[in-house]
Amino acid sequence: MKKRYKIISILLIVVLCAAMSIGCAKSDPAPAPAPADSGSSEAAAPAEPAGDLSDIRVGFVASGMLGDKSFNDNVWSGLQKAEAEFGITIKALESNETADWDSNLVAMAEEGYDLIVTPSQLTETLTRIAGDYPDVKFAIIDAEVDAPNVASLIFAQNEGSFLVGAAAAIFTTAPDIEGVNPENTIGFIGGMDIPVIHDFLKGYEQGAKYVDPDITVLVSYIGTFNDPIKGKEIAEAQYSQGVDITYNLGATAGIGVLEAMEESGKFAIGGDVDEDSKYPGHVLISELKRTDVAAYEMAKAVVEGTFKGGLVAMNLENGGMGTTDMSVMKAALGDKFPEEIITTLADLRTKIMNKEIVVDHEEGFTV
Amino acid sequence: MDIFSNIFSYSIIHATIRMATPILLASIAVIITQKAGVLNVGIEGIMTMGAFTAIVVSSQTGSWLAAVLAAIAVGVFVACIISVAHLKFKADVFAVGMTINIFAISLSIFLLNSMFGIRGSFRPEDLAPLPKLTIPFLQSNEVLNSIFNNYGLLEIGAIVMVFGLRFFLNRTSGGLRLKSVGLNEMAAETAGIHIDRTKFMALVFSGVIGGLAGAHLSLGYANFFISSMVSGRGFMGIAAMFFSGGNPVISWLACLLFGFIDSTGSRLQAYGVPSEFVMMLPYITTIVVLSVSMWLRKRKSLLLASSVKTTGTHQLEDQKG
Numbered sequence A: 001m002k003k004r005y006k007i008i009s010i011l012l013i014v015v016l017c018a019a020m021s022i023g024c025a026k027s028d029p030a031p032a033p034a035p036a037d038s039g040s041s042e043a044a045a046p047a048e049p050a051g052d053l054s055d056i057r058v059g060f061v062a063s064g065m066l067g068d069k070s071f072n073d074n075v076w077s078g079l080q081k082a083e084a085e086f087g088i089t090i091k092a093l094e095s096n097e098t099a100d101w102d103s104n105l106v107a108m109a110e111e112g113y114d115l116i117v118t119p120s121q122l123t124e125t126l127t128r129i130a131g132d133y134p135d136v137k138f139a140i141i142d143a144e145v146d147a148p149n150v151a152s153l154i155f156a157q158n159e160g161s162f163l164v165g166a167a168a169a170i171f172t173t174a175p176d177i178e179g180v181n182p183e184n185t186i187g188f189i190g191g192m193d194i195p196v197i198h199d200f201l202k203g204y205e206q207g208a209k210y211v212d213p214d215i216t217v218l219v220s221y222i223g224t225f226n227d228p229i230k231g232k233e234i235a236e237a238q239y240s241q242g243v244d245i246t247y248n249l250g251a252t253a254g255i256g257v258l259e260a261m262e263e264s265g266k267f268a269i270g271g272d273v274d275e276d277s278k279y280p281g282h283v284l285i286s287e288l289k290r291t292d293v294a295a296y297e298m299a300k301a302v303v304e305g306t307f308k309g310g311l312v313a314m315n316l317e318n319g320g321m322g323t324t325d326m327s328v329m330k331a332a333l334g335d336k337f338p339e340e341i342i343t344t345l346a347d348l349r350t351k352i353m354n355k356e357i358v359v360d361h362e363e364g365f366t367v
Numbered sequence B: 001m002d003i004f005s006n007i008f009s010y011s012i013i014h015a016t017i018r019m020a021t022p023i024l025l026a027s028i029a030v031i032i033t034q035k036a037g038v039l040n041v042g043i044e045g046i047m048t049m050g051a052f053t054a055i056v057v058s059s060q061t062g063s064w065l066a067a068v069l070a071a072i073a074v075g076v077f078v079a080c081i082i083s084v085a086h087l088k089f090k091a092d093v094f095a096v097g098m099t100i101n102i103f104a105i106s107l108s109i110f111l112l113n114s115m116f117g118i119r120g121s122f123r124p125e126d127l128a129p130l131p132k133l134t135i136p137f138l139q140s141n142e143v144l145n146s147i148f149n150n151y152g153l154l155e156i157g158a159i160v161m162v163f164g165l166r167f168f169l170n171r172t173s174g175g176l177r178l179k180s181v182g183l184n185e186m187a188a189e190t191a192g193i194h195i196d197r198t199k200f201m202a203l204v205f206s207g208v209i210g211g212l213a214g215a216h217l218s219l220g221y222a223n224f225f226i227s228s229m230v231s232g233r234g235f236m237g238i239a240a241m242f243f244s245g246g247n248p249v250i251s252w253l254a255c256l257l258f259g260f261i262d263s264t265g266s267r268l269q270a271y272g273v274p275s276e277f278v279m280m281l282p283y284i285t286t287i288v289v290l291s292v293s294m295w296l297r298k299r300k301s302l303l304l305a306s307s308v309k310t311t312g313t314h315q316l317e318d319q320k321g
Helices: A004-021 A039-042 A071-086 A100-112 A118-133 A157-171 A196-210 A227-237 A253-262 A291-303 A327-336 A342-354 B001-005 B011-035 B044-061 B063-090 B094-118 B143-150 B153-171 B173-183 B185-190 B195-221 B233-246 B248-269 B275-307 B313-320
Strands: A058-060 A089-093 A113-116 A136-142 A150-155 A185-190 A216-221 A245-249 A267-270 A283-289 A311-316 A322-323
Touching: A058 A071, A058 A100, A071 A089, A071 B185, A089 A100, A100 A113, A100 A118, A113 A118, A113 A291, A136 A291, A150 A291, A157 A185, A157 A267, A157 A322, A157 A342, A185 A196, A185 A227, A185 A253, A196 A216, A196 A245, A196 A311, A196 A342, A216 A227, A216 B063, A216 B248, A216 B275, A227 A245, A227 A253, A227 B011, A227 B195, A227 B248, A245 B094, A253 A267, A253 B275, A291 A311, A291 B001, A291 B153, A311 B153, A311 B248, A322 B153, B001 B248, B001 B313, B011 B044, B011 B143, B011 B153, B011 B173, B011 B233, B011 B248, B044 B063, B044 B094, B063 B094, B063 B195, B063 B233, B153 B173, B153 B195, B173 B185, B173 B195, B185 B195, B195 B233, B233 B248, B233 B275
Parallel strands: A058 A089, A058 A113, A113 A136, A136 A150, A150 A311, A185 A216, A185 A245, A245 A267, A267 A283
Antiparallel strands: A283 A322
């Protein structure tokens, strides 16, 4: 009997280890087809890399899983671009378990990666360990860590959100579009109630109120970036409360938001990545947070030896932030599409870049 | 007043039932095993595998019925693994269950990647979802339509199962035998009941319901799959089971309570109630509900102990609780 116990416990351990190794499995660096738009200038003229760059290793510690079609995938695609272009080695450590993130970051640093890209959820860990690994370079997105080997990438998501907020405010009053109700209410759905999401919210509200001071913005948080069913429920709730267009910042959980949108025949705004064509005719516009550009630039800086610690601004002006051009929605709606949105947005964009409009930001999210 | 009616509008009724269903199915699955004296914590893993199988089969065959049957088959298979480990090799059921839960998540990620080359979410285009039940003449009225129409097959099915299970447990010899195993194994064995076989059947049945619960998640509630889709709904089901002391109907009410709190929370948030507070609500409810039920049961057992001097079955039931 005792022996059986032993066997079964050994088996369990094996299964557990197998499960863990699958969970943390190396994301196969499927040779990413170099994006066609990757600036043929750079691709065509390879900087004659001095020897093999494949021993330059760049890691990404994700606070979630790849495949979220949002933040994580975006960072990863930037690194894939760098991989294709420079022949460096890239690797992602993913986990849905908050407890794993710390150890994943430490493991990569311990391994001596040249560059490690992390999201803001790991700020505290990075602050603690950055000094212990002076030879490892870190790039943290959306947070500031004060260490010579850490580049803090600060995105002006408030600027992008300002634009889509203005777009939503115009859209919610558009006549003759099926699904747009007369109520002057728009929604905002954040994954978690954390500072970076507040930065989005501030810009969004300001943008909406810039267009229409009387607008109501309903704000909800899903509470997690990983539970799309909860996301769907939150969105259903908003749509039943007079919201006809909501800003989806739920990452993986946002998949549920978009499904609720389609089922109830309402509208949404994509967050961080281009979601326009995912549900044509339902997603008005997407705010683009070019974490791919940021990750790529960081990897490039490491390859070229120009990496510097400190704050790096990513905003409308330098292409770190942007929005989609709404062509998908325009094609779907035809004549009913309110042209006013496009002209207003172009105008606002220039005003923000000229600093005529100063967009509010959450404390700590400015350079 | 306007805000109040916006929060507690009629749409909350449907939302409550919708959110309660996955928890209820999980709860039904664990009630059966609990009655046989096995706490099936592997229910989350069974649901994850069920959800994965259902969406894959549905997208490949275009038949929701085939998908549901496949999900049941896989649910039973996973339950068999638990049974063999627990009943044959006497492994601790808690350890086995937790392993299954972690393993199922990882396995689904692995399979998704190796079969379809997909990472993260799986949302096939040609999907055959579970049918929704609609009563045509109610569609014209917005309120009645929201309250009575568009229920998924399993949202209704789960309620039927609640009463089916109640009948089975209280009115059939099989159900009574099952309960006797959970109450006092030795007495049941003396009475000629095959203990392990009964537990095995309970686990298999739990696999069937767990598979259905999974299919409901990926083909009914939502039409996509991600590995973290179950997200503690199985554990909520276990909490509902403990709350009810294994009574299917009370467990159903507990699930509705969870669903109601959750959907109220979703609606409250939009009106400036701090999200931290709203997100605490389901957990606070769980703790309060469990504490109250434990207190009630303790009081009941004290009353019994004072009236019945001998060690009756009631006390045993309490210990098993």
